[in-house]
Amino acid sequence: MPELPEVEVSRQGITPFVLGESVMRVVVRNASLRWPVPAEIQQLVGLTITAVRRRAKYLLLDTDWGTAILHLGMSGSLRVLPHGTPAGKHDHVDIELANGKLLRLNDPRRFGALLWTREPVEQHPLLVKQGPEPLTDDFSGDWLYQRSRGRKVAVKQFIMDNHVVVGVGNIYANESLFAAGIHPQREAGRIGLTRYRKLAEEIKTVLARAIEQGGTTLRDFTGSDGKPGYFVQELQVYGRTEQPCAHCGAPLREIRMNGRSTVFCQRCQR
DNA sequence: CGAGGGACCTGGTTGC
DNA sequence: TGCAACCAGGTCCCTC
Known part of the structure; x- marks a missing residue:
């Protein structure tokens, strides 16, 4: 699905529900996305999401302890739903928040990714060589x-x-x-x-x-x-x-x- | 270094 | 109706 506009729309859509919330639980039903979802993603639990950013087509969920890096691949999408909403096919990951909502990643083709890094995220191998953002003055x-x-x-x-x-x-x-x-x-x-x-x-x-x-x-x-x-x-x-x-x-x-x-x-x- | 192509997946549509 | 072939918003990684 998503090119930059769709990722940005997703970012704007989830931000009000996710920003400032603490993570209660991370449920990984299927870890085999483009790269395996690392076990360290569980480090999100107990942390507060301090920013929801986008770099290129990556969504970044910042905390004081590390950053979750999310990519939607060709067919990924995010939904904000109440706790307890039954999971369907291709609902691979839920991030449950303290406000009773969960952030659900659905991705039929599994070209998407969910990673965790404790380094400054700009230095992550996936992001470090990316070109300028098209909507900034760096791009001309x-x-x-x-x-x-x-x-x-x-x-x-x-x-x-x-x-x-x-x-x-x-x-x-x-x-x-x-x-x-x-x-x-x-x-x-x-x-x-x-x-x-x-x-x-x-x-x-x-x-x-x-x-x-x-x-x-x-x-x-x-x-x-x-x-x-x-x-x-x-x-x-x-x-x-x-x-x-x-x-x-x-x-x-x-x-x-x-x-x-x-x-x-x-x-x-x- | 640049260019080109395969690889990774599932599901919907098309055509025989 | 059945089944194979092809197509789809991405991008990494390997060869030459």
């Missing part, structure tokens, strides 16, 4: 331009590389390239500064708008309150193969890049 067209010199990869793969910028997954890569009028197969190293400035702006705009709309629900993504995201109604290219381009009316084309479906307008994107 100048940065894209500079990082792309000499790179032969297609621009779509380039902006989906988490070392370049985090949080741009397949949907929003397609959308922001359309908005910027850039062909997804264009060589990253052959795009000029002006066009990269436009692309960076469109990435920011698309992601921010998707967060406002509660993310994109394609199949089963819901926020932590169970509501779907409405950005799907604003998608211009993703999932609209053969439908007319919103700008010129030509049918949108779909190709496969790196195994990912890529939709674009042959006329508007160069």
Whole structure:
């Protein structure tokens, strides 16, 4: 499910229920996620959650003793539910809180992760090499331009590389390239500064708008309150193969890049 | 170092 | 109706 907007929507959704609460119990029904959920996750018990942060597509639950690192993979989602709510299939972990709520991780494909670290979380191997956050001033067209010199990869793969910028997954890569009028197969190293400035702006705009709309629900993504995201109604290219381009009316084309479906307008994107 | 592809999983949809 | 093939929002890790 989740690209950056969906993770941010999840973060915002769980924060009121989780922030400042102490953990009563951690129930791990199935530890075999992308990496095994470590036994040390039980160190959460008795600790108070002092912050709920997001870095890239990782959610971070901070305490005074360590940080839980949560990733939703392709199919993960979080719900806030009352204690005692019966667990269904793929409900792998519950974090039970003192306020009578529990934070439940459901993840059919189990590409997600739940880890525990006592190091400063920014230094964790999974986070240390991540690129800038797209919605901050650390990320700009100048940065894209500079990082792309000499790179032969297609621009779509380039902006989906988490070392370049985090949080741009397949949907929003397609959308922001359309908005910027850039062909997804264009060589990253052959795009000029002006066009990269436009692309960076469109990435920011698309992601921010998707967060406002509660993310994109394609199949089963819901926020932590169970509501779907409405950005799907604003998608211009993703999932609209053969439908007319919103700008010129030509049918949108779909190709496969790196195994990912890529939709674009042959006329508007160069 | 960069590029490319396989690997990890389940479930829904499509097509014979 | 049954079953196989393919597809899906991510990203690590291995080769060349």
